[in-house]
Amino acid sequence: MNTLDYIVLVGTLVSIAAYGLWRTRGRRDLHGYLKGAGNTPWFVIGLSIMATQASSTTFLSTPGQGFESGLGFVQNYFGAPLALIVIAIVFVPIYRRLNVYTAYEFLGKRFDQKTRLLGAALFLVQRGIGAAITIYAPAIVLSTVMGWSLNATILCTGALVLIYTAVGGSDAVNLTQKYQIGVIFLGMFAAFGVLVSKLPEWLSFGDALTVAGGLKKLEAVDFSFDVHKRYTLWSGIFGGMFLALSYFGTDQSQVQRYLSGGSVRESRLGLMFNGVFKIPMQFFILLLGALVFVFYQFERPPIFFNQTAWQQHARGESAEKMHALETNFAAAHAQRRDLLKAWIEAKHSGDPARIESARSAALAANDRAEAIRTEAKKAMSPEPGKSAKDSDYVFITFVLDYLPHGLIGLLVTVFFAAALSSKAGELNALGSTTTVDLYRHVIRRDAADAHYVIASKWFTAGWGVVAIALALCATLTENLIEFTNIVGSIFYGVPLGLFLTAFFLEKVGGTAVFWGALIAQVLVIVCYFATDIGYLWLNPLGCGLCMLFGVILQAVGGEKKLSFA
Amino acid sequence: MTPAPEPEDNDTGLPGLRSWRGVYLFVLGCFATYVAALAIFGRYFA
Numbered sequence: 001m002n003t004l005d006y007i008v009l010v011g012t013l014v015s016i017a018a019y020g021l022w023r024t025r026g027r028r029d030l031h032g033y034l035k036g037a038g039n040t041p042w043f044v045i046g047l048s049i050m051a052t053q054a055s056s057t058t059f060l061s062t063p064g065q066g067f068e069s070g071l072g073f074v075q076n077y078f079g080a081p082l083a084l085i086v087i088a089i090v091f092v093p094i095y096r097r098l099n100v101y102t103a104y105e106f107l108g109k110r111f112d113q114k115t116r117l118l119g120a121a122l123f124l125v126q127r128g129i130g131a132a133i134t135i136y137a138p139a140i141v142l143s144t145v146m147g148w149s150l151n152a153t154i155l156c157t158g159a160l161v162l163i164y165t166a167v168g169g170s171d172a173v174n175l176t177q178k179y180q181i182g183v184i185f186l187g188m189f190a191a192f193g194v195l196v197s198k199l200p201e202w203l204s205f206g207d208a209l210t211v212a213g214g215l216k217k218l219e220a221v222d223f224s225f226d227v228h229k230r231y232t233l234w235s236g237i238f239g240g241m242f243l244a245l246s247y248f249g250t251d252q253s254q255v256q257r258y259l260s261g262g263s264v265r266e267s268r269l270g271l272m273f274n275g276v277f278k279i280p281m282q283f284f285i286l287l288l289g290a291l292v293f294v295f296y297q298f299e300r301p302p303i304f305f306n307q308t309a310w311q312q313h314a315r316g317e318s319a320e321k322m323h324a325l326e327t328n329f330a331a332a333h334a335q336r337r338d339l340l341k342a343w344i345e346a347k348h349s350g351d352p353a354r355i356e357s358a359r360s361a362a363l364a365a366n367d368r369a370e371a372i373r374t375e376a377k378k379a380m381s382p383e384p385g386k387s388a389k390d391s392d393y394v395f396i397t398f399v400l401d402y403l404p405h406g407l408i409g410l411l412v413t414v415f416f417a418a419a420l421s422s423k424a425g426e427l428n429a430l431g432s433t434t435t436v437d438l439y440r441h442v443i444r445r446d447a448a449d450a451h452y453v454i455a456s457k458w459f460t461a462g463w464g465v466v467a468i469a470l471a472l473c474a475t476l477t478e479n480l481i482e483f484t485n486i487v488g489s490i491f492y493g494v495p496l497g498l499f500l501t502a503f504f505l506e507k508v509g510g511t512a513v514f515w516g517a518l519i520a521q522v523l524v525i526v527c528y529f530a531t532d533i534g535y536l537w538l539n540p541l542g543c544g545l546c547m548l549f550g551v552i553l554q555a556v557g558g559e560k561k562l563s564f565a
Numbered sequence: 566m567t568p569a570p571e572p573e574d575n576d577t578g579l580p581g582l583r584s585w586r587g588v589y590l591f592v593l594g595c596f597a598t599y600v601a602a603l604a605i606f607g608r609y610f611a
């Protein structure tokens with residue numbers, strides 16, 4: 001990065017944060033601080049929901065997922081439109097009718113206070129970890145590639161978002177997210193344009209898709225019923241729907257976004273905006289990764305994309321082995337490049353026999369090159385027999401090596417803007433839940449609004465500090481975007497079970513559902529560590545177990561019927 | 566058990582999609598189109 005890149009990065013991030021602070025200065029009442037002015041239009045709510053969900057891992061890690069495994073990850077989002085419709089029909093009118101600040105207030109009104117506190121506690125634990133990942137994930141990749149200090153990157157990013165979120169509240173989050181998501185789209189479209197322009201002249205866009213498809217990067221939909229596969233149509237629709245129901249319907253970081261609208265209409269349309277655009281957005285980012293894969297078929301890629309780690313290894317005891325791997329990979333890559341070119345030339349000739357023969361030769365060459373890369377990944381792994389992951393470093397490597405200056409700054413801004421927008425939503429929700437469900441409800445009930453606003457600012461800042469502290473201690477081995485979804489899937493099913501029991505099982509009371517939820521959460525955690533089922537299935541499992549145990553305990557215990565209506 | 570939406574929100578305010586049922590069907594239609602298009606896209610370039 002040069003001076004121009006740093007000007008783009010710092011100038012954009014600081015000016016958006018300063019604008020958010022300036023526009024929301026002087027907010028004194030709790031309603032305004034937690035819900036905003038109540039006049040947020042639906043498209044801003046829609047963008048805000050999108051920005052809260054799309055953290056920097058979405059833009060840093062998802063292209064790497066597309067590079068490594070193709071478009072199949074898009075199935076993770078197949079349940080989202082269905083879930084958003086259910087939330088618009090069922091959840092939104094209830095939240096707005098009860099005029100709640102947090103989703104967990106509803107649990108208190110429907111069940112009892114211990115269930116409300118359980119819901120809030122599950123959210124605080126899960127989202128507290130999530131907030132740390134949100135800040136750690138981009139920092140580890142960007143600091144490694146840029147040569148920055150990891151701790152300084154975490155501290156600077158964390159401090160900036162902490163200040164404007166704590167001071168400005170919900171409106172500052174909505175306002176800044178609108179501009180941050182604008183910068184994000186601008187940067188991603190620009191990167192896509194540059195990537196396509198840098199493909200070889202003889203390779204049309206259709207040819208690039210042919211190469212990607214031939215190398216199995218465009219298989220977006222898997223119709224098989226194998227529950228051990230992470231991404232299938234069915235795990236996406238059912239598991240993904242439960243994940244999205246829980247995330248958008250019961251996670252305060254999202255609930256707070258659509259409760260900032262002036263009416264049910266604004267909230268619903270904001271959700272439907274995401275129902276329409278979420279899948280195309282993820283498809284676009286994954287396709288970008290698949291095209292980066294095609295690009296690196298014709299430009300020599302590093303054998304291992306985390307070059308900093310590779311070079312450290314290459315200076316150690318296994319230097320000779322690493323050098324041999326690099327030499328072999330260079331030769332295999334050159335052969336693959338030539339055979340892929342021959343395949344495309346054969347395709348243009350229209351001769352089916354020649355096409356098939358050239359295609360087979362190209363695929364075999366790709367298998368040889370990938371086998372060497374796999375060997376290199378195994379050499380980089382601290383655990384014998386396992387492969388180290390480098391997919392999170394793919395897109396940033398492309399950005400730094402092939403984009404012009406100025407645009408590099410814009411793309412690095414994209415990663416940080418996404419981190420800030422997502423973390424702002426999380427901190428805002430953590431502060432609100434702590435204030436409304438714990439502090440105001442348990443510790444100090446009858447203070448003035450101004451007191452709760454100040455308390456909320458301090459709680460927001462406190463959660464920011466906790467997230468930064470956790471991020472400073474974190475280490476990750478999974479692909480970042482997958483890790484985020486795995487943590488979510490472990491903790492999201494049970495809260496959703498609480499809410500669905502509240503909505504649809506009128507005879508189940510607070511004590512039964514409280515213990516049912518605790519047992520279900522323990523079983524989900526055991527299931528994750530003791531079995532190898534795809535993690536998306538943990539969402540319906542946790543939800544179903546919570547509801548089932550609630551019904552059983554209610555039948556056994558005979559608790560008095562409770563109703564919130 | 567599910568309360569009815571507030572009366573003033575019955576109109577979606579969207580041209581061509583006046584009822585909420587219409588909006589939800591539109592989103593479902595988009596979803597079905599995406600899945601079909603992605604399946605065809607993958608098969609075509611396989």
